[in-house]
Amino acid sequence: MASSRLERIGNIYSRVRGLLRSGAMKPEDKPIWYEVYEAFPPKVEPQYGRKASEITIHPIFYPEDIVRAKFYERFGSPGLISLANNEYPTPCQKFLDRYKEMEKDFSDENELFEAVAKVMEEEKSVPESVSSNQPDSGTSMASMFSSAVSKSQPQPKINVGDLLTEK
Amino acid sequence: MIRTIANRFKWNAARYFTQTCSINSDASLCQNAASLKVDQLADIKESELKEISDPLKFPDYFGVRKLFRIKDLFDARIHYGHKDGTLDPNMKPYIFGSRLGHLIFDLDKTAEMLQDALNFTAHIAYRGGIILFVSHCPQHTLTVENAAKQAGEYAHAREWDFHIFTNSEKVYNGVTRLPDLVILLSTLNPQMQEHTAVKDAAKMCIPTIGIVDSNSNPNLITYPIPGNDDSPAAVQLYCNLFRDAILLGKSKKPMEVY
Numbered sequence: 001m002a003s004s005r006l007e008r009i010g011n012i013y014s015r016v017r018g019l020l021r022s023g024a025m026k027p028e029d030k031p032i033w034y035e036v037y038e039a040f041p042p043k044v045e046p047q048y049g050r051k052a053s054e055i056t057i058h059p060i061f062y063p064e065d066i067v068r069a070k071f072y073e074r075f076g077s078p079g080l081i082s083l084a085n086n087e088y089p090t091p092c093q094k095f096l097d098r099y100k101e102m103e104k105d106f107s108d109e110n111e112l113f114e115a116v117a118k119v120m121e122e123e124k125s126v127p128e129s130v131s132s133n134q135p136d137s138g139t140s141m142a143s144m145f146s147s148a149v150s151k152s153q154p155q156p157k158i159n160v161g162d163l164l165t166e167k
Numbered sequence: 168m169i170r171t172i173a174n175r176f177k178w179n180a181a182r183y184f185t186q187t188c189s190i191n192s193d194a195s196l197c198q199n200a201a202s203l204k205v206d207q208l209a210d211i212k213e214s215e216l217k218e219i220s221d222p223l224k225f226p227d228y229f230g231v232r233k234l235f236r237i238k239d240l241f242d243a244r245i246h247y248g249h250k251d252g253t254l255d256p257n258m259k260p261y262i263f264g265s266r267l268g269h270l271i272f273d274l275d276k277t278a279e280m281l282q283d284a285l286n287f288t289a290h291i292a293y294r295g296g297i298i299l300f301v302s303h304c305p306q307h308t309l310t311v312e313n314a315a316k317q318a319g320e321y322a323h324a325r326e327w328d329f330h331i332f333t334n335s336e337k338v339y340n341g342v343t344r345l346p347d348l349v350i351l352l353s354t355l356n357p358q359m360q361e362h363t364a365v366k367d368a369a370k371m372c373i374p375t376i377g378i379v380d381s382n383s384n385p386n387l388i389t390y391p392i393p394g395n396d397d398s399p400a401a402v403q404l405y406c407n408l409f410r411d412a413i414l415l416g417k418s419k420k421p422m423e424v425y
Binding site: 003004005006007011012015016031032033035036037039040042043044046047048049050052053055057058059060 | 223224251256259263267270271287291295347366372373385387388
């Protein structure tokens with residue numbers, strides 16, 4: 001039984017069709033998939049050397065992204081967010097919902113942002129402002145270190161001599 | 168002789184008409200079926216009955232469209248591609264966009280191509296074809312092998328020997344029947360190169376269904392499915408869908424005529 005192993009020429013359907021037409025493959029040797037392929041051909045014909053289309057991939061941005069950026073700049077990230085858990089909205093999501101509610105009362109974006117931030121801070125729905133707490137705001141290593149040092153508890157002083165004399 | 172066969176087909180035909188006419192939109196055939204009375208079916212010739220109930224005439228004979236919804240694809244994280252830099256240019260038509268460098272698949276296109284692939288799988292299973300699940304990702308070996316076991320088909324989720332398809336008679340020491348369909352759960356091997364099965368199946372005129380991620384080349388695959396092939400949840404969903412499609416195809420196999 002003849003076969004064609006030239007995977008770069010045409011596709012499997014065109015090669016088997018050629019073999020059947022020329023008589024190299026007998027009709028009783030027709031593969032099982034041949035009729036199914038004829039009835040349901042793929043949407044895009046498989047072809048080895050098909051040139052890639054000149055499509056530009058567009059970046060995905062939403063109008064809310066501007067608000068999200070401002071939020072994270074002001075309040076920082078809670079650190080760990082579970083993407084799989086849809087039950088509890090994140091602080092940023094709550095902020096966005098409140099922003100949408102209060103949108104009709106304000107015309108200026110900055111005013112609206114400040115107003116929403118004030119409301120949420122009063123409700124304690126958002127973490128404290130990153131910029132209002134520390135004198136040097138930002139997420140640099142130096143500022144994080146200095147804030148960690150100031151927050152940490154004083155370590156109990158251990159006298160090694162006392163430990164040894166206890167015996 | 169014809170009467171006894173027709174009686175057997177009478178029962179089968181009634182089953183086909185009730186099952187299939189509710190699913191597909193082939194109105195003319197349904198009308199014909201509805202207008203016939205059950206006693207008249209016995210007088211119809213065997214060949215005509217075969218034509219009415221030929222699965223290839225219906226757009227979705229096995230009902231694979233009902234196996235999943237786009238929300239299931241979203242929950243299994245099938246829309247996540249890799250990053251911009253690793254994009255294969257041939258995958259551009261299937262990408263919805265790039266979210267801060269991360270590529271997102273267009274699930275509408277994925278769903279359509281997945282339906283085509285599942286329909287093809289079901290038809291091959293219906294015709295008694297051998298189906299081979301192939302994957303080289305060690306993380307998903309168990310998932311793939313279990314799915315193949317449950318479907319009653321075959322799996323090769325280990326390191327691929329180069330001559331399995333192209334020189335099978337030497338490797339297995341005898342005449343071998345190659346699979347009639349190869350389902351690739353990932354078209355890349357752990358070395359991030361195209362899996363040998365893609366090229367070899369194309370060489371041996373075996374149709375392939377493959378999950379192509381954003382860094383894979385879909386050109387040689389007969390029915391590519393653009394989507395995430397790395398998350399365990401995604402691979403589990405694909406395995407379940409293909410297993411269900413195969414079992415649907417096998418369940419509707421016509422009764423043997425003695």
